[in-house]
Amino acid sequence: MTNWNFFDARAKIGRHTKYTTDDVSPWSAEHLLADMDHHGVAEAIVLDCLSAESSPKDGNPRILEVVKNEPRLHPAWVALPPGTDELPAPDEMLRRMRENKVVAVYLEPNQHAFPLSDWCVDELLAPLEEAGVPLFITPDEISRSGLKVDQTDWPAVVELCRRFPQLPVIVS
Numbered sequence: 001m002t003n004w005n006f007f008d009a010r011a012k013i014g015r016h017t018k019y020t021t022d023d024v025s026p027w028s029a030e031h032l033l034a035d036m037d038h039h040g041v042a043e044a045i046v047l048d049c050l051s052a053e054s055s056p057k058d059g060n061p062r063i064l065e066v067v068k069n070e071p072r073l074h075p076a077w078v079a080l081p082p083g084t085d086e087l088p089a090p091d092e093m094l095r096r097m098r099e100n101k102v103v104a105v106y107l108e109p110n111q112h113a114f115p116l117s118d119w120c121v122d123e124l125l126a127p128l129e130e131a132g133v134p135l136f137i138t139p140d141e142i143s144r145s146g147l148k149v150d151q152t153d154w155p156a157v158v159e160l161c162r163r164f165p166q167l168p169v170i171v172s
Contacts, residue, residue: 010047048066091127133167
């Protein structure tokens with residue numbers, strides 16, 4: 001293998017619900033690693049498509065199995081606001097993340113239909129900030145006339161960063 005220095009901070013594995021063919025995106029660790037090799041990527045933080053698109057409850061544990069024997073692939077989980085009761089309480093989730101070497105948390109506020117407001121996400125973010133877990137927020141864009149239009153609630157992102165100044169926040 002060539003000595004590459006690239007690190008992909010948002011790779012996905014699994015079958016996307018919005019695509020109908022298998023060759024559009026990597027759907028297994030082997031496919032992702034081949035794609036990474038082709039593009040010169042040494043390591044990646046990896047999400048399961050199921051987590052990002054519809055069910056973190058089912059996709060988060062699945063990514064652990066997919067990447068467990070692949071040292072170049074680092075698992076990440078998608079989180080939901082605690083009020084949904086779909087995932088463990090924030091402290092328990094953080095414990096499980098440490099136990100399973102999950103390196104980051106992603107929020108998909110548009111995909112999972114929740115705001116970044118204090119009443120909705122602060123109970124989740126406080127323990128992540130304390131533990132120094134990187135938080136990735138997926139921006140919101142729509143296509144209009146072939147152009148991508150940013151619909152991200154940037155004031156909410158800025159306010160979240162002000163509430164949690166020690167939390168590493170990446171909008172990606």
